[in-house]
Amino acid sequence: MNxxxxxxxxxxxxxxxxxxRADLRGADLSQISLSGKSLSRAEMDGATLxxxxxDGADLTGASLREGFLEAxxxxxxxxxxxxxxxxxxxxxxxxxxxxxxxxxxxxxxxxxxxxxxxxKYAQLDSANLAGANLKGANFAQTDLSxxxxxxVRAAGVVLARATLRGTTLExxxxxxxxxxxxVLASALLKNVVLVGASLDEADLSKAxxxxxxxxxxxxxxxxxxGARLEACVxxxxxxHRADFTTANLVDVRADFLDASRDGDDTExxxxxxxxxxxxxxxxxxxxxxxxYIGASDVLKNAELAFGEGAEVQVDGRLEGCSIxxxxxxxxxxxxxxxxxxxxxxxGNIEIHGRFLEMNRIGFVRPGQLLVSxxxxxxxxxxxxxxxxxxxxxxxxxxxxxxxxxxxAA
Amino acid sequence: xxxxxxxxxxxxxxxxxxxxPSATAGSLVVDPITKEQNAELFRQMAVGFARPLRxxxxxxxxxxxxxxxxxxxxxxxxxxxxxxxxxxxxxLVQGLLDFEGRxxxxxxxxxxRVSGLERERLLSCYERLAQALPAxxxxxxxxxxxxPIVVHQLLLQVxxxxxxxxxxxxxxxxxxxxxxxxSSVDDLMALARIEREGAEAIVRRFQAYLRERTExxxxxxxxxxxxxxxxxxxxxxxxxxxxxRAEADEDRERKRRARNERRSRALEMNVLLAQLGEIDLVAExxxxxxxxxxxxxxxxIESSGxxxxxxxxxx
Numbered sequence: 001m002n003x004x005x006x007x008x009x010x011x012x013x014x015x016x017x018x019x020x021r022a023d024l025r026g027a028d029l030s031q032i033s034l035s036g037k038s039l040s041r042a043e044m045d046g047a048t049l050x051x052x053x054x055d056g057a058d059l060t061g062a063s064l065r066e067g068f069l070e071a072x073x074x075x076x077x078x079x080x081x082x083x084x085x086x087x088x089x090x091x092x093x094x095x096x097x098x099x100x101x102x103x104x105x106x107x108x109x110x111x112x113x114x115x116x117x118x119x120k121y122a123q124l125d126s127a128n129l130a131g132a133n134l135k136g137a138n139f140a141q142t143d144l145s146x147x148x149x150x151x152v153r154a155a156g157v158v159l160a161r162a163t164l165r166g167t168t169l170e171x172x173x174x175x176x177x178x179x180x181x182x183v184l185a186s187a188l189l190k191n192v193v194l195v196g197a198s199l200d201e202a203d204l205s206k207a208x209x210x211x212x213x214x215x216x217x218x219x220x221x222x223x224x225x226g227a228r229l230e231a232c233v234x235x236x237x238x239x240h241r242a243d244f245t246t247a248n249l250v251d252v253r254a255d256f257l258d259a260s261r262d263g264d265d266t267e268x269x270x271x272x273x274x275x276x277x278x279x280x281x282x283x284x285x286x287x288x289x290x291x292y293i294g295a296s297d298v299l300k301n302a303e304l305a306f307g308e309g310a311e312v313q314v315d316g317r318l319e320g321c322s323i324x325x326x327x328x329x330x331x332x333x334x335x336x337x338x339x340x341x342x343x344x345x346x347g348n349i350e351i352h353g354r355f356l357e358m359n360r361i362g363f364v365r366p367g368q369l370l371v372s373x374x375x376x377x378x379x380x381x382x383x384x385x386x387x388x389x390x391x392x393x394x395x396x397x398x399x400x401x402x403x404x405x406x407x408a409a
Numbered sequence: 410x411x412x413x414x415x416x417x418x419x420x421x422x423x424x425x426x427x428x429x430p431s432a433t434a435g436s437l438v439v440d441p442i443t444k445e446q447n448a449e450l451f452r453q454m455a456v457g458f459a460r461p462l463r464x465x466x467x468x469x470x471x472x473x474x475x476x477x478x479x480x481x482x483x484x485x486x487x488x489x490x491x492x493x494x495x496x497x498x499x500x501l502v503q504g505l506l507d508f509e510g511r512x513x514x515x516x517x518x519x520x521x522r523v524s525g526l527e528r529e530r531l532l533s534c535y536e537r538l539a540q541a542l543p544a545x546x547x548x549x550x551x552x553x554x555x556x557p558i559v560v561h562q563l564l565l566q567v568x569x570x571x572x573x574x575x576x577x578x579x580x581x582x583x584x585x586x587x588x589x590x591x592s593s594v595d596d597l598m599a600l601a602r603i604e605r606e607g608a609e610a611i612v613r614r615f616q617a618y619l620r621e622r623t624e625x626x627x628x629x630x631x632x633x634x635x636x637x638x639x640x641x642x643x644x645x646x647x648x649x650x651x652x653x654r655a656e657a658d659e660d661r662e663r664k665r666r667a668r669n670e671r672r673s674r675a676l677e678m679n680v681l682l683a684q685l686g687e688i689d690l691v692a693e694x695x696x697x698x699x700x701x702x703x704x705x706x707x708x709x710i711e712s713s714g715x716x717x718x719x720x721x722x723x724x
Contacts, residue, residue, distance in 0.1 A: 026698070026701065045698065046698030046700070046701060048696055050696070065698070066698035066699060067698075068696045068697075070696075086668070086698075086699075088695075088696075105664075105668075106668050110572065125661065125665065126665055126668055126669075128571075130571060130572035130573070131572060146665060148571050148572075150571050150572050150573040151572060151573050151576075168569075168571065170571070170573050210604075
């Protein structure tokens with residue numbers, strides 16, 4: 001059956017016939033008015049919809065590959081799971097559109113209005129977003145690899161857990177933006193303002209940052225290995241456990257850094273002392289091993305061993321696990337971390353979450369045990385001969401059986 | 410016979426020197442009013458006939474051009490000269506005679522290219538032609554149509570150069586081929602505040618383009634254009650097939666490479682078509698999906714054998 005023509009479409013609209021699953025491949029539908037209509041699952045590859053009025057239209061699952069939608073009006077349109085691979089959407093109005101899981105790979109969105117649009121899980125690999133309006137748009141967990149984001153307006157944009165591998169970002173104000181856990185590996189950031197932005201646990205390995213303002217940015221646990229920072233500002237950046245080993249810093253200015261664990265500015269350090277603490281300037285820091293068990297991770301009945309200098313953070317759940325730590329290795333149980341029926345041997349332990357083990361010895365000869373105000377511990381501790389250093393914040397919940405070294409088996 | 414055919418025939422009669430002295434059917438009449446009307450027709454038709462000459466001058470404005478252009482430019486000059494004499498357009502006659510002389514001098518000068526003093530003299534001489542008959546010789550309308558597209562498509566071909574850099578260049582007044590071909594890396598850095606890496610890439614691309622244009626063989630131009638376009642379309646077709654295969658294989662890296670290749674070929678094609686003055690076709694292609702684009706350019710190549718006489722010599 002031949003694809004429908006513009007006349008067929010107009011006839012169908014008049015007679016109230018459905019356009020769902022309609023074959024509109026290659027049709028010229030420029031300036032057509034289809035606002036509020038349902039075109040779900042329509043086949044519209046290569047169609048011309050220049051200036052078409054599609055506000056509030058339902059295009060769920062529609063195929064618009066290489067469609068020409070320049071200046072199309074798609075405000076509040078539903079384009080969830082639509083295939084817009086290679087489509088031209090220059091100056092299109094997609095404000096508050098639903099683009100969840102849409103495929104926009106290689107799409108041209110230059111000057112498009114995406115204000116308030118929801119693009120969660122969308123594919124935007126190699127897309128061109130130059131000069132687009134992204135205010136308040138949700139790009140959480142989208143794939144923006146190799147995309148271009150130059151001169152975009154991005155106040156309040158959410159890029160948490162987005163993949164921006166090899167992406168170019170230039171002349172953008174991303175102040176206070178959420179880029180938590182985003183992957184920016186090998187990305188190029190030129191003249192980007194990231195003041196107060198959240199980049200915690202973001203991966204910026206091998207990224208190149210030129211003229212980037214990271215003042216007060218949250219870089220806690222961010223990975224900056226192999227990154228190059230030129231003429232950047234880091235004043236007040238939160239750097240607790242940020243990995244700057246092998247990062248190349250050129251003309252970087254930082255009046256001070258916030259090294260506090262909670263990023264509350266309670267522990268200020270200088271840039272040079274921060275870099276020294278990473279073992280830079282002579283001491284190789286690469287020997288330290290870092291392991292992170294994320295909030296959604298669950299490990300059961302595992303046997304884990306960590307060597308000298310290892311740093312382990314658990315924000316997930318461990319059940320029935322046996323963890324062996326070298327004497328100077330450290331283990332942090334984050335606020336969301338829960339260890340049940342686990343045993344930790346050796347090391348230095350910091351607990352902000354929960355550790356529950358009532359049937360056997362929970363801590364075997366730890367060098368140090370710190371429990372923060374939010375921490376809860378119910379366990380037996382066997383101390384080493386040199387005795388364990390304890391630190392309990394007032395308000396923490398404890399049910400501890402502390403065995404004297406002489407009682408140890 | 411339609412009016413255009415009539416006009417063509419009349420023009421060819423002027424060219425051949427066989428204009429009838431009396432007002433017989435289809436011949437040129439001698440009464441002053443009709444003669445002035447015919448002269449006006451000649452001026453209008455000169456626009457189309459002077460096209461190869463304008464193409465040559467557009468090349469020469471950019472820089473030294475191959476001498477093969479001289480033969481292409483000479484024919485319209487000779488023809489237009491006959492018409493100008495017939496209609497006693499003395500300024501134009503003088504301008505064309507001077508220009509013809511300059512063409513001969515350039516032909517006899519050393520080297521394979523029109524360059525240096527010969528180039529400057531030709532440009533200056535052409536100025537007088539443009540004053541005598543702006544509609545036929547003014548380069549601005551052609552430049553205004555073709556050049557922005559050529560410049561933009563060339564800039565889009567430069568790796569690492571995106572909208573921000575392009576906007577900076579335009580804002581600094583660097584939007585012409587002439588300007589960009591003559592700019593140094595330092596110029597671009599100082600005027601447009603572009604970083605060295607990008608400036609170097611832009612200079613490289615425009616210098617290469619200038620070389621391509623000044624070195625291209627213009628003899629049998631139509632054949633060459635067809636061959637070049639066909640080669641690009643074939644590569645575009647292959648890139649598209651590879652794109653589809655990579656997509657079917659769910660190989661993202663290959664797909665990305667094929668997409669970039671497809672884009673590069675499309676830009677290359679646009680430059681060539683814009684250079685030919687096919688601006689509307691470029692706009693049409695921009696709105697088309699890849700398969701349709703390939704089909705359309707192939708049909709353009711096939712049909713371009715029937716182009717108007719003046720176009721046949723355009724490289």
